[in-house]
Amino acid sequence: MRLQGKLAIVTAAASGMGRAGVERFVREGARVAAIDISAEALDRLVADFGAGKVVPIVADLSTPDGARDSIDQAVAALGGADILWAHAGMPGPASVENLDIDAYRKAIDLNVTSATLGAGQVAAHMRARGGGAIVFTSSISGLVGSMMSPIYSAAKWAVVGLTKSLALALAGDNIRVNVVCPGLADTPMKAGFTGRSGDPAEAAANEAKVVGAVPMGRLVKPGEVADAVLWLVSDEASFVTGVALPVDGGFTAR
Ligand SMILES: NC(=O)c1ccc[n+]([C@@H]2O[C@H](COP(=O)([O-])OP(=O)(O)OC[C@H]3O[C@@H](n4cnc5c(N)ncnc54)[C@H](O)[C@@H]3O)[C@@H](O)[C@H]2O)c1
Known part of the structure; x- marks a missing residue:
């Protein structure tokens, strides 16, 4: 087993790619x-994967208190942390014209602030255990521009910048920081895009x-992203840090 005895935290864990990550x-x-x-949805997760193995924590990660407190609760419940997959995010407004500033702020808070606070809360606990692995979730829209989702794209580029900066800042503590950049995925969030x-x-x-712009010609399956995250947090990726890994069937290869 690749994560035997490890203590892991996953945000936005109850559906889609996050759920596939918890399963793995x-x-x-x-x-x-x-x-x-x-x-x-968390109740279903626990029922499916086992109460001894999954600790459910209900929180609104779009608020700073929710983002901070839920990570603190997770660390307390597990007795430490080796792994954080900060996966939460949302599409946000479709245009910068007539911008709904509250919707804009919520998208920035869920995509960027929750990831930032998650890493901030967990780093000292990883350091205390001799290291750890953090993975964020960006998107193909964090590597190229997005006509349909400019706010989302700005937020997901920020997550890539956060990844590279924290990879540098935490390397000396043996904490690796990477980010996955999925293409359009077959999950409930797809309709939001x-x-x-x-x-x-x-x-x-x-x-x-x-799909027509994806060289491999289809959507991403949630499990394909979770498999990439599993590898990034495992010892198989022990010298991999600061990487923005597309899981996109070649979309960003052009
Ligand atoms: N679906 C896609 O096409 C796609 C593509 C690239 C990146 N992403 C990114 O993947 C992540 C999640 O996507 P998914 O497709 O797995 O989504 P999903 O719709 O399957 O699941 C989202 C989960 O987030 C939870 N959630 C929503 N708002 C929340 C909040 N305020 N606080 C806490 N939890 C909240 C929901 O309850 C749900 O369980 C996001 O960061 C998203 O930007 C999605």
Whole structure:
């Protein structure tokens, strides 16, 4: 088992890629604190993967208190932390024109601030255990521009910058910091990118447009992202830090 005895924290853990990550972390021997805003979805997670292996923590990560306190609760419940996958994020407004400033701030807070605070809260605990691994979630929109999601793209570029900077700052403590950059993924959040107008035909057309630009010609499966994260937090990636890893079927290779 690749994570035997490890203490892991996953945010936005109850659905999509986060859930696939929890499944893999548990399978590989870790105890996992799973943070999410949905108590119901967390209940299902615990029922599926086992109460002894998954500690559910309900929190709104778009608030600084929620982001900080939930990580503190996770560390206390696990008795330390070796791994953090700070995965929470959201699409945000579709345009900078007539910008809804509250929606803008919420997107920045969930995508960037929660990741920043998560790393900030966990670093000392990792240092105390001789090191650790942090993975953030950016996007293809954190590596190239996004016509449909400018705020999201700005936030996800910030997450890549945070990754590289923290990789430098924490390398001496044996804490590795990396980020995964998925393409459009087959999860509930997909509709937040392709279906903003609420028109299913438009959502299908937008999805087809994105898939048409993916050299491998399909959406990302949640498990494919979780597999990349599993490798990044495992000892197999022991000398890998500061990397923004696309999981995108070649989308950003052009
Ligand atoms: N789905 C995509 O196409 C895609 C592509 C690239 C990157 N991403 C990134 O992946 C991450 C999550 O995406 P997913 O596709 O796994 O999503 P998902 O929709 O499957 O799951 C999102 C989870 O986040 C939780 N959540 C929502 N708001 C929250 C809040 N304020 N506090 C705590 N938890 C909250 C939800 O309850 C849900 O369990 C985000 O960072 C997103 O930007 C998604």
